[in-house]
Amino acid sequence: MLKQRAQQSVDNEEYGCMLKILCIADYYQPGFKAGGPITTIANMRETLNPEVSLCIFTRDRDLGDVSSYDNVEVGRWLQRPNGPIFYAPPAQFGPLGIKKIMSDGNFDAIYLNSFFSAKGSIGPYFAQKTTTGKIPIIIAPRGEFSPAALKIKRLRKLFYIKNSNLLRLYRDVFWHASSKMEADDILKVFPDARDRIRVALDPVSDRALSRQAAHVRKEKVAGEIRIVFISRISPIKNLDGLLDILQMSRSNIILDIFGPIEDMEYWHACKLKISSLPRNICTNYYGPLEHNNVASTFALYDLFAFPTHSENFGHVIFESICAGTPVIVSDKTPWQGGQEDGINVIPLRDRTGWASAIDAMAALDEDEHTRLRKAVESYGRNFAKSSDIRRENISMFRSIVDHEW
CATH class of the missing domain: 3.40.50.2000 (Glycogen Phosphorylase B;)
Structure with a gap:
């Protein structure tokens, strides 16, 4: 049974943040096997705080593991210096659990760190589409649209892309490209997304x-x-x-x-x-x-x-x-x-x-x-030491939340 007690909700005032973003990621620290996206999210949290608080909703285990992280409490919001983290067990890292997190959190936007992930992107996207009080959705494909990445499980990916375009499922989604090269890759997949792509280099620590x-x-x-x-x-x-x-x-x-x-x-x-x-x-x-x-x-x-x-x-x-x-x-x-x-x-x-x-x-x-x-x-x-990276990322979130598009 899913429970969300009042004291476990995300307190925006505690962090003094201007924007509160629900960041859904398949894997996060202390995990490391999923590679670069974990580092990207950690750096974003550290770099953009306090102007932007990324509230992490993630699995309670690392890629390929069958058990939860040691010494990590699961199933509730944990307060951390750069923002709250929720480590969800398998039953909760799914449509029902994510939908409840969305409705309880009073977030300014939802930030998805994949396009093809069934539980980390597709499920949350459709959960939000059926939720009242809709908020902006931002998808960071994390290189999934590169020609090399699209060759992996190619037929399955092309089928989903084709039907998504046909039904215009992602017509109101915003895209975070970490480079001009990735922005071009996004446009090749979704040609009508030009006005909804924001380019901001991934922060580094x-x-x-x-x-x-x-x-x-x-x-x-x-x-x-x-x-x-x-x-x-x-x-x-x-x-x-x-x-x-x-x-x-x-x-x-x-x-x-x-x-x-x-x-x-x-x-x-x-x-x-x-x-x-x-x-x-x-x-x-x-x-x-x-x-x-x-x-x-x-x-x-x-x-x-x-x-x-x-x-x-x-x-x-x-x-x-x-x-x-x-x-x-x-x-x-x-x-x-x-x-x-x-x-x-x-x-x-x-x-x-x-x-x-x-x-x-x-x-x-x-x-x-x-x-x-x-x-x-x-x-x-x-x-x-480049300050432009931090400014680009804050501006990306702010412009989307403030409807400057």
């Missing part, structure tokens, strides 16, 4: 800049390189593509892989490629990495190689930058930079270019590599 490695990084030796890959093990992250690239390298390489296995069949294919790598390449898999350990892990390595097929933002890239670890990344993310910044963007199709860039990085000695690390850290510091 400057706390990441202070999370340094607890251990001393080994000295960089010319001709050798320690590469790290931190991401979910799934086709869209393209670990197998990185393994193909390394086949072309002549340097002595250690590749350490961290991340939850999301697609076991894909991981088996990767392991076959690992078994055929030449002797100059040593590969290790260390499993999932909790978010609090990501920056300190990055700091131990010489390079983050990330030939991803698609990133909506790529918080893992920013974590590497904050740790001072140079990055080679594909052209399928919003990130830009130059080799002098330690951020090398290379087209995904240019595998020879990727192999050459890795070999060039391997050729650096300790002094050369240290200079590059300092350039990366400076880039991250300047990016984190």
Whole structure:
């Protein structure tokens, strides 16, 4: 039975917030297996408070887990420094539970962090459509409309998109795009949404800049390189593509892989490629990495190689930058930079270019590599201090709630 006591309601005055947004997310902290969206939401809460309070309604467990988080009370609003959080058990993270949360909360808007999630987006969207006293709905697709993402379970997604357009189900929804690239992807799926798209870069936390490695990084030796890959093990992250690239390298390489296995069949294919790598390449898999350990892990390595097929933002890239670890990344993310910044963007199709860039990085000695690390850290510091990101996000919520459209 669902209960909502008066003292468990969300108190807007307690936080002194101008706007109160119900943020529905399939997964949130202390979870980490769902990747970037968890970091995005956490950074938004920290950055936009107190002007905007994101009240989190989420599952009581991490991706793939069968039990609730340890030491987390479920089924009620918990007051936290950056706003309240509600960890819902499976029976409550559904249409009836979400509809009750919506009706009891007196929210200014509903913010959904997926388009295709049945319980985290589609269910809440239709629950709100049948609720009196309707409020604006904002959907952040989180990269789900990128060409690479749409290829996964393609027929099912295209069927839902086609019928949504035919019935104009999302004609009054607002869209949060985290980049111009994502705004273009949204328009390709919903051509009539142009006037309802708001572009605001995902906030980042400057706390990441202070999370340094607890251990001393080994000295960089010319001709050798320690590469790290931190991401979910799934086709869209393209670990197998990185393994193909390394086949072309002549340097002595250690590749350490961290991340939850999301697609076991894909991981088996990767392991076959690992078994055929030449002797100059040593590969290790260390499993999932909790978010609090990501920056300190990055700091131990010489390079983050990330030939991803698609990133909506790529918080893992920013974590590497904050740790001072140079990055080679594909052209399928919003990130830009130059080799002098330690951020090398290379087209995904240019595998020879990727192999050459890795070999060039391997050729650096300790002094050369240290200079590059300092350039990366400076880039991250300047990016984190940008006030435009915070202003863009607050303006997005304010303009929608105030009907400035």
